[in-house]
Amino acid sequence: MTANPPTGDELVGVLSAMANPIRLRILATLAGGRDYVSHLAREIGVSRPLLHMHLQRLEAVGLVVGSLELSDDGKAMKYFEVADFVLHLTPSVVAAAATTLTPSDPEKGPAPKEHS
């Protein structure tokens, strides 16, 4: 996994996903073993909805993967674990990735907005 080299847009996505102390802590904690949302929230010390949002962001770019499972006592638990990514960043890698960035055309249309 973790296509190397990444496209420019993917790179921006992954970088902004990691560029946050809470999300870094999430990755670090999960690197020590999988965990489910509520417990992870207590572990890191953030509210559950907040953690949920961060996990969503990390999952969207493939840095973590979640799976809904059923515990012994029938509770639905969502477990997350880290994807073992490898990102090797150097000026030349960045230069290569930048060539595949979607242009920001301020002319035609307001932007490639993806509204739902």
Add this chain to the structure above:
Amino acid sequence: MTANPPTGDELVGVLSAMANPIRLRILATLAGGRDYVSHLAREIGVSRPLLHMHLQRLEAVGLVVGSLELSDDGKAMKYFEVADFVLHLTPSVVAAAATTLTPSDPEKGPAPKEHS
């Protein structure tokens, strides 16, 4: 340069500095050779004040270095070039870095401000 492994806070800084299409393009362009602000702005296609802001951000985390020089005809030119950084990111590297993150203590004091 480019201390490896980085501290958690440094890592967040570097990552958020790179997590932007324009700044990625700046790095990519500079990887092809040094350049001065105005020319670089035309090259990339952004306004000069905007580029100035982005360069500031990149320089703050050490991804680029700038030097004010005097051209043959006496004009002051600020040249920038990329620092040849090497960032190797994996779950374990992130886990190690995360241990050195400044805690977010919303209680005691506003934060460990580091003033110069």
Add this chain to the structure above:
DNA sequence: TTCAGGTGCAAGAAATGACTGACAGGTGAA
């Protein structure tokens, strides 16, 4: 039924980031 513990989602405040336009200063050449 009530409680504890798990899941998810959404509205809205607060903080941060991105961007434009305008201004001020410097030089050399026409």
Add this chain to the structure above:
DNA sequence: TTCACCTGTCAGTCATTTCTTGCACCTGAA
């Protein structure tokens, strides 16, 4: 003087992220 370059910065606006609060849903155990 005026023009064409270069440098910088500030005020204000708009868009995006971040975070809290609160709701609705599920299960098994008391």
